[in-house]
Amino acid sequence: MAAMSVGQMVELFVEPGAPIYVKAFDGSTYGSEDAPVTLVIRNSRAIYYLVNAPGELGLARAYLQGDIDSPQLDPGDPYALFGKLVDVKPYLRTPNPAQLAKALASVASHGIRRPEPPAIEGPGRMRRMSEGLLPHTRKGDAATVSYHYDQSNDFYALFLGPSMTYTCAVFDSPDTSLEAAQKAKLDLVLDKLALKPGDRLLDIGCGWGSMAIEAAKRGIHTLGVTLSEEQVEWAQRWIRQEGLEDLAEVRLMDYRDVPEGDFDGICSLGMMEHVGYKHYPAYFQEIYNKLKPGAMLLNHQITRCNSHQGKKAGEFIDRYIFPDGELSSPAEIEMTIQDTGFEVINQENLRQHYALTLHRWNENLSAHWNQATAMVGEPKARLWGLYMAGCAYNFEHNNIQIHQFLCVKPDRTGTDVYPLRPWWPRH
Structure with missing residues (x-):
């Protein structure tokens, strides 16, 4: 029995007429050259990645290594290619067992191989647990947060811009600049919390310190905490440069270990994704205990669209972006907050x-792009381009959402401590 070519293998999974052209290292092809998308399979390692980890993880490994590529691809912003690849989805099919066995036998005829994952891939869930990094424990959280954020401050600055704000901005229009939109987001949070000069704010998961800086400029005493050493170093230097040491402080500290209490406001922006669904009650109780009666919490987090979707991230996100990351629906979050x-x-x-x-x-x-690849290497730069473009696509198509919850802690007389109508200006 003759071994199958790569083009013939592709045809097992993609029906004829699909809007894609595939060129393979063995000289075989699939589809028409005038198709809107061309994919190039550069070497056999791509095939072995897909055989060993079918689905998103195998595809990601091959893409990050450059084993699968496209002449239409901008690796820093691959969003434009996503829509075209989505058009291929209706043409996908599942081979019958005999066809699949023939394809696997063709691969095996060249030798059974298990190529090493890209060097930037993190360990899977089982390996992390075997190393004592249990999900959402202090040790586990410190390791997973460090994995994501202790990369390179200068690399993050290339795409985050001067605000160094790694959370959703707020736009007046699609033409609003990123810096203006990030400033509007920080202002919106502080305005919703109704903080005034002299008040005390705790920023949980403070990142590189943008909220601490903005709040301090308003005269608000701000304590930011993060588990990322690189973020602390950047934030502390930024605070000194602004001359705000008397108003702003950033610590390398778990929010559960903050000894202070009686804060006038607490914000948590983009941190809940790391907490874990089962730990929501303890998380909100910790915040509740640290607030004055009548004070407010602004919780800002990525959410699922409904409670039927699974909480855990897929293998790609878990190994490359947010180990142990979990999302839940806004209804589930609000129920826990009110409980x-x-x-x-x-x-x-x-x-x-x-x-x-x-x-x-x-x-x-x-x-x-050239600076990014020089700083962190092409696989890691490709990773962030892929991750951000994929997230943009999923937000646009309502596969995921992001919510802000503004909450008040009752005082002895209840919660009749805020104005009758929203008091924050539109940003």
């Missing part, structure tokens, strides 16, 4: 704003 004792004053979905934010980050990465 803790808070009153939810306002809930806002910023899904469209996050898509715009991610497009800006991708544009920045593409514009600084």
Whole structure:
């Protein structure tokens, strides 16, 4: 029995007429050269990646290594290619067992191989647990946060821009600049919290310190905490440069270990994704205990669209982006918040704003592509381009959302401590 070519293998999984052209290293092809998308399979390692890890993980490994590529691809901003690849989805099919066995036998005839994953791939869930990094424990959280954020401050600055704000911005229009939109987001959070000069704010998961800086400029005493050493170093230097040491402080600290209490406000922007669904009650109780009666929480996090979707991230996100990351629906989050004792004053979905934010980050990465690859290597630069473009696509198509919850802790007389109508200006 003759071994199958790569083009013949592709045809097992993709029906004729699909809007894609595939060129393979063995000289075989699939489809028409005038198709809107061309994929190039550069070597046999791509095939072995897909055999060993069918689906998104195998595809990601091959793409990050450059084993699968496209002449239409901008690796810093691959969003444009996504829509064209989605058009191929209706043409996908599942081979029958005999066809699949023949394809696997063709691969095996060249030798059974298990290529090493890209060097930037993190360990899977089982290996992390075997090393004592249990999900959402202090040790596990410290390791997973460090994995994502302790990369290179200068690399993040290439696409985040001067604000160094790694959360959803708020846009007045699609033409609003990233910096203006990030400033509007920080202002929106502080305005919703109704903080005034002299008040005390705790910023949980403070990132590189943009909220601490903005709040301090308003005269608000701000403590930011993060588990990333690189972020602490950047934030502390930024605070010194602004001359705000008397108002802003950033610590390398788990939020559960903050000894202070009686804060006038607490914000948590893009941190809940790391907490874990089962730990939501303890998380909100910790925040509740650290707030003064009558004080407010602004919780800002990525969410699922409904409670039927699974909580855990897929293998690609878990190994490359957010180990142990979990998402849940806004209804589940709000239920936990109210069960803790808070009153939810306002809930806002910023899904469209996050898509715009991610497009800006991708544009920045593409514009600084040579610097990015020089700093972190092409596989890691490709990873962030792929991740951000994929997130933009999913936000645009309502596969994921992002919500802000504004909550008040009751005082002895209840929660009749805020104005009758929203008091924050539109940003």
